[in-house]
Amino acid sequence: MRLHAVEHGHRLPQRLKLLLIRLVSMRRVPDVVKTLFYRPEFFGGPMCDWTQAVMRGPSPWSVGERELFAAFTSRLNQCLF
Amino acid sequence: MENRAGRHAALTKRLVDSVLATPGHTASELRKAILARAARLGGRHGSGGGEARDGVPAPLASYVDKVAVHAYKVTDEDLTALQQAGNSDDVLFEVTVSAALGAALGRLERGLSALRGEASPLDPLSRVRPHPLTPSPSGRGGTQE
Numbered sequence: 001m002r003l004h005a006v007e008h009g010h011r012l013p014q015r016l017k018l019l020l021i022r023l024v025s026m027r028r029v030p031d032v033v034k035t036l037f038y039r040p041e042f043f044g045g046p047m048c049d050w051t052q053a054v055m056r057g058p059s060p061w062s063v064g065e066r067e068l069f070a071a072f073t074s075r076l077n078q079c080l081f
Numbered sequence: 082m083e084n085r086a087g088r089h090a091a092l093t094k095r096l097v098d099s100v101l102a103t104p105g106h107t108a109s110e111l112r113k114a115i116l117a118r119a120a121r122l123g124g125r126h127g128s129g130g131g132e133a134r135d136g137v138p139a140p141l142a143s144y145v146d147k148v149a150v151h152a153y154k155v156t157d158e159d160l161t162a163l164q165q166a167g168n169s170d171d172v173l174f175e176v177t178v179s180a181a182l183g184a185a186l187g188r189l190e191r192g193l194s195a196l197r198g199e200a201s202p203l204d205p206l207s208r209v210r211p212h213p214l215t216p217s218p219s220g221r222g223g224t225q226e
Contacts, residue, residue: 002160005170039171042103043178046096053092078153 001031006038014040087193093186100182106171110136115176116183118142119149123187126194140166141176148177149184 001007010018014037021029036044055066074081087093101112114136117125137145144163147155163173 003170003174043100046099050092050096053089
């Protein structure tokens with residue numbers, strides 16, 4: 001993570017959630033999660049609502065198909081999925 | 082229920098409004114200018130206008146373009162240079178999110194217009210060869226609404 005604030009600057013509620021995730025998963029929290037948890041009222045909150053509706057909400061596409069689209073798009077963007 | 086902004090228009094609007102208007106470390110006008118610039122690069126239709134006077138200052142503009150077109154090319158040096166120029170992490174966070182969201186919106190709008198069968202402008206990312214997502218006449222891609 002290139003921005004120190006987004007790596008370590010979370011407020012207490014998000015910091016506790018990150019700690020919990022780390023303890024339960026026993027691995028490093030992915031950067032995308034840290035990004036979504038940083039100032040969630042600005043970006044992460046509405047982004048998660050959007051993602052939940054698009055990726056898990058009612059759709060003519062199955063969840064698996066949608067995940068495949070996302071993985072394919074990430075590949076085109078040369079972005080780890 | 083399909084409209085120009087797609088089935089999730091309300092959630093998309095809430096996300097955009099939040100990124101543009103939530104009090105932060107950059108002016109809302111700057112975030113709007115960054116989002117519009119990145120959306121243009123992402124293929125937003127009919128947003129015209131030159132890039133020279135779009136309200137994004139030069140050092141940020143090249144970073145915004147990088148995030149919008151090929152984010153994987155962003156380097157530690159890019160961020161260090163912007164930080165040394167006096168931009169805080171929060172400023173850069175807001176700039177990056179605005180650029181990424183703008184590019185995503187440009188692509189979303191372009192995709193939705195393709196589903197409606199509208200002619201879309203040339204993809205700025207695929208001047209060399211056809212984009213891998215270019216729909217084939219027989220391919221599956223549309224949704225039955």
